[in-house]
Every structure is written in C-alpha cells, then in structure tokens.
Amino acid sequence: MEATSLVNQLAESARTAxxxxxxxxxxxxxxxxxxxxxxxxxxxxxxxxxxxxxxxRAKSSGMQxxxxxxxxxxxxxxxxxxxxxxxxxxxxxPLNRILHERTxxxxxxxxxxxxxxxxxxxxxxxxxxxTVDAAVILLKSGNAALLRxxxxxxxxxAVLVEIMRESLSxxxxxxxxxxLVPSQDRSTVGALLHARGKVDLVIPRGSxxxxxxxxxxxSVPTIETGAGxxxxxxxxxxxxxxxxxxxMNSKTHRPSVCNAAETLLVHSAVAEKFLPIALxxxxxxxxxxxxxxETKEIAKRSAQNVDLASEEDWSTEYNALEMNVAVVPSLxxxxxxxxxxxxxxxxxxxxxxxERAHQFIALSDCAAVMVNASTRFTDGEQMGxxxxxxxxxxxxxxxxxxxxxxxxxxxxxxxxxxxxx
Amino acid sequence: MEATSLVNQLAESARTAxxxxxxxxxxxxxxxxxxxxxxxxxxxxxxxxxxxxxxxRAKSSGMQxxxxxxxxxxxxxxxxxxxxxxxxxxxxxPLNRILHERTxxxxxxxxxxxxxxxxxxxxxxxxxxxTVDAAVILLKSGNAALLRxxxxxxxxxAVLVEIMRESLSxxxxxxxxxxLVPSQDRSTVGALLHARGKVDLVIPRGSxxxxxxxxxxxSVPTIETGAGxxxxxxxxxxxxxxxxxxxMNSKTHRPSVCNAAETLLVHSAVAEKFLPIALxxxxxxxxxxxxxxETKEIAKRSAQNVDLASEEDWSTEYNALEMNVAVVPSLxxxxxxxxxxxxxxxxxxxxxxxERAHQFIALSDCAAVMVNASTRFTDGEQMGxxxxxxxxxxxxxxxxxxxxxxxxxxxxxxxxxxxxx
Numbered sequence: 001m002e003a004t005s006l007v008n009q010l011a012e013s014a015r016t017a018x019x020x021x022x023x024x025x026x027x028x029x030x031x032x033x034x035x036x037x038x039x040x041x042x043x044x045x046x047x048x049x050x051x052x053x054x055x056x057r058a059k060s061s062g063m064q065x066x067x068x069x070x071x072x073x074x075x076x077x078x079x080x081x082x083x084x085x086x087x088x089x090x091x092x093x094p095l096n097r098i099l100h101e102r103t104x105x106x107x108x109x110x111x112x113x114x115x116x117x118x119x120x121x122x123x124x125x126x127x128x129x130x131t132v133d134a135a136v137i138l139l140k141s142g143n144a145a146l147l148r149x150x151x152x153x154x155x156x157x158a159v160l161v162e163i164m165r166e167s168l169s170x171x172x173x174x175x176x177x178x179x180l181v182p183s184q185d186r187s188t189v190g191a192l193l194h195a196r197g198k199v200d201l202v203i204p205r206g207s208x209x210x211x212x213x214x215x216x217x218x219s220v221p222t223i224e225t226g227a228g229x230x231x232x233x234x235x236x237x238x239x240x241x242x243x244x245x246x247x248m249n250s251k252t253h254r255p256s257v258c259n260a261a262e263t264l265l266v267h268s269a270v271a272e273k274f275l276p277i278a279l280x281x282x283x284x285x286x287x288x289x290x291x292x293x294e295t296k297e298i299a300k301r302s303a304q305n306v307d308l309a310s311e312e313d314w315s316t317e318y319n320a321l322e323m324n325v326a327v328v329p330s331l332x333x334x335x336x337x338x339x340x341x342x343x344x345x346x347x348x349x350x351x352x353x354x355e356r357a358h359q360f361i362a363l364s365d366c367a368a369v370m371v372n373a374s375t376r377f378t379d380g381e382q383m384g385x386x387x388x389x390x391x392x393x394x395x396x397x398x399x400x401x402x403x404x405x406x407x408x409x410x411x412x413x414x415x416x417x418x419x420x421x
Numbered sequence: 422m423e424a425t426s427l428v429n430q431l432a433e434s435a436r437t438a439x440x441x442x443x444x445x446x447x448x449x450x451x452x453x454x455x456x457x458x459x460x461x462x463x464x465x466x467x468x469x470x471x472x473x474x475x476x477x478r479a480k481s482s483g484m485q486x487x488x489x490x491x492x493x494x495x496x497x498x499x500x501x502x503x504x505x506x507x508x509x510x511x512x513x514x515p516l517n518r519i520l521h522e523r524t525x526x527x528x529x530x531x532x533x534x535x536x537x538x539x540x541x542x543x544x545x546x547x548x549x550x551x552t553v554d555a556a557v558i559l560l561k562s563g564n565a566a567l568l569r570x571x572x573x574x575x576x577x578x579a580v581l582v583e584i585m586r587e588s589l590s591x592x593x594x595x596x597x598x599x600x601l602v603p604s605q606d607r608s609t610v611g612a613l614l615h616a617r618g619k620v621d622l623v624i625p626r627g628s629x630x631x632x633x634x635x636x637x638x639x640s641v642p643t644i645e646t647g648a649g650x651x652x653x654x655x656x657x658x659x660x661x662x663x664x665x666x667x668x669m670n671s672k673t674h675r676p677s678v679c680n681a682a683e684t685l686l687v688h689s690a691v692a693e694k695f696l697p698i699a700l701x702x703x704x705x706x707x708x709x710x711x712x713x714x715e716t717k718e719i720a721k722r723s724a725q726n727v728d729l730a731s732e733e734d735w736s737t738e739y740n741a742l743e744m745n746v747a748v749v750p751s752l753x754x755x756x757x758x759x760x761x762x763x764x765x766x767x768x769x770x771x772x773x774x775x776e777r778a779h780q781f782i783a784l785s786d787c788a789a790v791m792v793n794a795s796t797r798f799t800d801g802e803q804m805g806x807x808x809x810x811x812x813x814x815x816x817x818x819x820x821x822x823x824x825x826x827x828x829x830x831x832x833x834x835x836x837x838x839x840x841x842x
Contacts, residue, residue, distance in 0.1 A: 412821050
C-alpha cells in the first residue's frame with residue numbers, strides 16, 4: 001500500500017512535469033540530453049564514489065564476479081554513457097513526424113503525427129548504464145521516465161538520477177520528468193505494473209524471469225523484450241565457406257546476449273560435409289553441443305563425441321557456450337522447427353539460392369531475418385539507427401531493436417471549419 | 422479443458438492454413454474477398470433462414486427489441502456486407518510495404534517490411550455483420566481469423582462462415598484460414614484469451630464489459646477498442662455559431678457509439694452567452710443534462726432546470742441522450758478535466774484562435790483531436806481509409822480507427838554476403 005501511493009505520487013509528478021517536455025522544442029530536448037552528457041562526465045568522481053558502495057555491498061554479499069563486473073563503473077564507462085547520450089541528442093527528432101496527411105471532400109484536413117507516450121516505466125537489472133540510456137532516450141522522445149533499477153545498483157542509480165535532474169533544473173524542462181523509483185523492496189515493481197492510467201507503458205529489460213514477470217503481472221501495457229532462441233539454418237544451397245564464420249560468430253561472439261544463436265539446423269544434403277567441420281570448430285571454441293541423433297551419428301563417424309539434446313534443450317536460451325545442432329530434411333522442416341521452438345527474435349539462413357531465401361523469409365515469422373549474415377546484427381547501433389532501449393520480440397507496436405521512433409505513439413489531428421455529420 | 426483443446430486445435434489448423442495466405446499474391450487475396458462478396462449475395466436465402474432461427478430464439482427468450490434489431494439480417498443488410506467486402510478488396514495491399522530501407526557500410530542491405538500477424542482472434546457481440554467484416558479485413562491483410570461471436574447469433578454466424586469457407590475452397594487459399602469458434606458456452610472465450618503462442622492477437626469488439634474482460638484476462642496480446650468518454654470544449658475564442666451544431670452533432674447524431682460526446686466543457690468567458698442556447702437545444706432534442714453547479718446556476722437564470730452531476734457521471738459513457746456540462750475557467754482546466762475523466766478517444770475544441778487550438782492538441786493526449794469539427798469523424802470510413810475492424814484507444818501499436826495497415830506487424834530483412842561482427 002505504501003509502495004502503491006509512493007509510485008502513484010511519482011507518476012503523477014512525472015505526468016505534470018511532462019507538460020514542460022511537450023512545451024519544449026526539439027532543440028531544447030536535444031540540448032538537455034547533451035547537457036546531461038557533460039554533467040555526467042563532470043560528476044565522474046561523485047559517481048565512482050557511489051558505485052564503490054554498491055560494489056562493496058555486492059562483494060560482501062558474495063555476488064558472482066561476472067555480475068559484479070556488470071555493476072562496476074569506471075571513468076571510461078561513464079565516458080561511454082556520455083558518448084551514448086551525445087549520439088542520441090544528435091539523432092533526428094522522433095516527435096511531430098507526419099505519418100499520414102490528407103484533405104477530405106468535406107474540407108476536413110487530417111494529419112497523423114507522432115507524439116510521446118507520456119509516462120514510461122523501465123524495470124531493469126544490474127547495469128547502471130541502463131539508467132542513463134533509458135532516461136535520455138525517453139527525454140529525447142518527449143516522455144517522462146520512471147526508473148526502477150536493481151537494488152544492487154541503488155547508490156549508483158541514485159547519483160546518476162541526481163546528476164541528470166540537476167542538469168535539467170538549469171533548463172526549461174522540469175527535473176521531475178526523470179524519477180527514480182526506490183528499489184529497496186520488491187513491492188515498488190508491483191506498484192509500477194499496476195499504475196494503469198498513471199503510467200502509459202512499462203518496458204522490462206533483463207533476465208527472462210524478470211521479463212516474464214513484468215509481462216504476466218502488468219495491467220499497464222508492456223513491450224516484451226529480449227528472449228532470444230535464435231537459429232542458423234544452413235541450406236542445401238549454402239556456400240559453406242560463408243556458413244562456418246556465420247555459425248561461429250552467431251554462437252561465440254557474445255554468447256550472453258539475446259541475438260546470439262542457440263541452435264544450428266543443417267540441411268541433410270550438406271550435413272555430411274558441413275557438420276564435421278562445424279562441430280570441430282565449435283568444440284574447439286569451447287562450445288558444448290546438444291545434438292539430435294543424426295548429428296550424433298555424423299559426429300561419431302568423425303570421432304567427435306557429443307551429447308544428445310533433450311526435448312527441453314531445443315527451446316532453451318543458453319546465454320552461454322552451448323549449442324543445439326540438428327539435421328533437417330528440408331527448409332520446411334527447418335521452418336517448422338523454428339516455429340515450434342523459437343522466440344520470434346532473429347533467424348538466419350545461409351543459402352546462395354534466392355528462391356530459398358525468400359521462402360525462409362516468408363516462413364520465419366520473426367523480428368529480423370538474416371540472409372547470409374550473423375544473427376548478431378539485430379541491434380540498433382549495428383543497424384544504423386542509434387541507441388536502443390531494448391529489442392522487442394513481440395508483434396504489437398514494435399518488432400526488433402527499439403530506438404527513439406518506437407518510444408512514440410500517434411494522434412490524428414483533424415482541422416475543420418465547423419463540419420458535422 | 423475441452424474448450425482449451427478445441428480452441429488450440431482450431432488455432433493450429435488456422436496457423437497451418439495461413440501458409441497458403443502467405444504464399445498467395447495480393448491479387449489472389451483481393452479476388453478471394455471479392456468472391457466472398459458474390460457468394461454472400463448468392464446465399465441470401467440460406468443466410469436469412471439461419472438468421473430467422475436466431476431471431477426466433479432471441480424473441481422467445483425475451484430479448485429487447487433494439488437488440489433483436491441488431492441481430493436481424495435482411496437482403497439489404499447482406500448486400501451491405503457484400504459491398505463492404507468489395508470495398509475492402511479494392512484497397513491498397515497492406516502487406517510488403519517497405520517502411521525503412523538502407524545499406525550499411527559493411528554492405529548489409531536492410532529492409533523493414535509489413536507482414537501479417539499470423540492468427541488473429543476476434544471476440545465480439547450480437548451483430549452478425551462483424552463476422553464478415555472481420556474475416557475479410559483479416560483475409561486481405563494475410564491473417565487467419567478465429568471468430569468468436571455471440572451465442573445469440575450462432576446460427577447466422579455459422580452460415581456466414583460456411584459460405585466464406587466454401588468460397589475459399591474454390592481458390593488457392595485454404596478455407597481453414599477462417600474458423601468459427603463455437604459460442605455455445607463461455608469457456609471458449611477464456612480458451613482463446615489464453616492461447617498464447619498459438620494466437621498472435623485478440624481484438625475485442627462490443628460492450629465496455631466485454632472489452633474490459635478481454636483486456637484484463639488475456640495472456641495473448643490484445644488491442645483495446647471502443648470506450649469513448651469524449652469531450653467538446655468550447656473555448657473563449659469559439660465561433661458560437663459553429664459551436665452549437667458541433668455540440669449537437671457530437672451528442673445526438675448517434676448517441677450509442679463510442680465517438681459520441683459525453684461531456685461539454687465551456688470556457689467561463691462565453692458560458693453566460695452560450696450555455697442558455699446550448700442547454701435549450703440539447704433539452705429540446707431530448708438530452709438529459711448532468712450539470713456542474715455553475716452550469717446549474719446559469720440554467721436557473723434562463724429558467725431551465727437541470728440535475729447536478731455526480732462525481733461518477735464525469736467518467737460515464739452514457740451511450741444515450743445524456744450529457745455532462747461544466748464551466749471551466751481556462752483551457753488548462755479543460756485539459757486537466759479531460760485527462761482525469763477521459764478515455765483518450767476523441768476530444769474536440771471549438772476556437773478561432775490557432776494558438777489555443779495548438780495548445781489543446783498538445784495537451785489532449787488522445788487518439789483523435791478535432792478542431793472545429795464533430796467528434797463523430799473518428800471513423801475509418803469518414804476519415805477516408807475504408808472499413809475498420811475497431812477503434813483503438815490504447816497507445817501501443819495503433820491509435821484510432823484500425824484498418825488493413827493496423828492488422829500488420831513488421832519484419833527486418835537483412836541481406837548479406839557472409840558478414841559477421
């Protein structure tokens with residue numbers, strides 16, 4: 001109950017403050033983002049002092065060192081956040097884009113334009129840089145931000161928000177458009193997820209469990225991000241010299257992220273030739289293989305020993321150096337497998353046959369489909385449209401990397417001179 | 422449990438059949454819709470016989486005559502459904518639109534294109550024409566349809582779906598892309614709302630209770646439609662000769678629909694002049710007034726007797742000849758009132774001052790904002806983009822009337838020549 005009234009109060013204050021965002025020009029929003037970048041760098045020591053408290057607490061509570069590293073800020077990492085903010089400030093304004101425009105026979109002039117959502121909640125884990133990334137993307141797109149980070153980063157997040165709010169207080173936009181939701185107890189997450197009417201949208205970013213909880217529990221609209229059981233399908237007409245680096249890069253370049261591949265599907269016509277090479281390369285790179293029986297047979301013949309995959313494996317996002325491998329008799333079988341076990345994130349085909357590529361595109365039903373390229377390219381920066389607030393793998397509203405444009409909704413504006421029906 | 426397996430089976434069959442939709446060309450989809458229009462007209466007698474059963478059952482169960490009328494089909498109404506379908510068949514293809522296109526420095530070619538959702542569920546009430554409207558909009562936009570209508574229209578809906586499926590069976594698209602979900606018991610609605618992963622989207626259409634239930638219960642993504650507490654704000658700089666017909670049309674033209682106005686807000690500077698005229702016109706038209714105290718005072722001085730509005734009245738969608746009326750000291754007060762009590766559907770301002778109009782547009786936060794026009798123009802056909810499957814008043818994905826384009830999602834297609842990161 002206390003969490004509910006606290007979150008409602010923050011949301012109301014953010015809503016009122018968001019009117020200063022609506023009143024601000026595109027240049028004023030960009031300047032505010034730039035100013036935040038400057039002040040973050042100027043505040044480096046203050047941020048590092050706060051971060052040291054979080055790190056100390058994490059270590060003494062026995063947190064895994066890889067998790068501690070995600071929590072750690074350095075002067076370089078702060079510089080990186082500031083650079084990200086500067087980049088966002090320079091992107092085209094996502095507001096007031098005219099999406100449709102027409103004049104009707106009765107003289108009414110219609111325009112559909114992009115407008116902010118209003119108040120957007122972020123629920124995220126560990127890494128304090130999300131605090132800055134999310135705040136500046138939302139600021140630039142005209143939205144007020146309610147930031148609910150991890151309690152393990154509470155000291156760092158508090159100082160980052162303080163600095164951003166101080167920076168805003170020197171300009172025309174109210175500092176209340178950036179609000180930190182206390183993370184001391186879990187009930188503030190629930191309160192945020194049920195602030196329907198007060199919060200327009202909640203975006204979860206973090207582990208599969210976190211995302212699941214947010215999407216299942218929320219009565220506020222959410223955008224599902226992240227889960228990625230991505231596949232690489234090596235077609236019968238693949239150039240195998242392209243296939244090998246694509247498989248290796250998709251799996252091993254950064255196994256912990258959502259656009260890493262979890263499963264390799266190989267057409268039976270090239271399996272005998274491709275799999276011994278691919279399995280060797282994967283195993284040499286430290287990848288644990290979960291194979292179907294046909295793959296296990298082929299592996300045995302080339303003196304490689306691999307485990308059989310369980311039914312559960314095919315839908316597991318390992319986020320680690322592990323990969324499922326199966327032989328499929330056709331592209332249709334590959335598409336069926338992907339439909340059954342995939343998460344509609346990123347699917348790749350390696351083929352030199354354009355017809356096959358188009359067939360795969362039509363059947364793969366995902367946010368991004370790669371033809372002869374690594375699954376790792378599903379990424380806002382790689383795709384050339386700047387920082388992202390997350391990668392959506394739902395079909396409503398936004399699909400794939402979400403940047404500034406995806407943080408807007410639309411309004412129809414109808415200009416009349418007294419028309420009635 | 423039986424409902425669940427039945428709905429899952431229908432959904433799976435629809436999913437498999439949807440591949441014939443993906444394979445079909447735009448011309449084939451349009452032809453299929455046109456063919457359905459022909460066969461509906463040819464099937465008029467068969468449809469009327471089935472409809473007579475529903476009507477008889479409705480009457481003998483004591484259904485209100487206005488509800489019976491919504492259920493009734495006539496040769497003219499069947500012709501109307503067919504005309505609607507023909508109109509849809511002629512609209513531009515919503516699929517394969519290129520929304521973004523770029524070539525990256527590394528040679529990757531990116532295209533964002535529109536694609537169907539896949540399998541879309543409709544949950545709706547009474548009127549059997551929704552069965553045809555929804556099916557042909559979904560067919561034309563490449564989606565398979567699971568149609569769950571009202572049990573009171575079950576005989577009519579069964580024959581309409583039968584005729585549409587027979588029509589499809591003579592062409593390249595599988596008839597299984599149109600599925601009727603049995604309406605004999607309520608559990609099939611629940612089953613549809615929980616077929617997550619099998620159904621991509623559920624759209625409710627009907628009463629506020631129905632929509633609320635669907636949006637609250639569903640684990641499948643939904644688009645909220647319908648609820649409309651719309652306002653007309655008569656500004657201090659209004660042309661009162663325009664204001665009167667706009668108020669009257671917004672309230673009385675068709676009070677039962679979502680884009681009818683429920684509340685009139687009048688700037689205090691013109692209240693003394695405008696309200697006596699407006700109240701008289703409304704009362705003469707049979708409108709019951711729920712007034713704030715200032716309006717009641719003004720009414721009293723012009724010898725009109727009106728009731729005081731309760732707090733609840735301000736957020737009530739009457740769907741009838743009743744209207745709330747309040748005097749506001751400023752545009753900001755009007756915007757605050759709308760934010761507090763409105764449903765983000767349609768808001769109208771009457772003003773000759775462009776600055777005021779822009780201020781109202783910026784603050785009204787709704788699907789459609791009318792400047793000097795009736796709220797009744799928030800409508801797919803009126804806005805010139807054809808039939809609609811509903812009017813969204815949520816901010817995610819679609820806002821306002823939803824036609825063919827809104828029944829699509831997107832995919833990023835990335836063409837490479839072996840690129841890795």
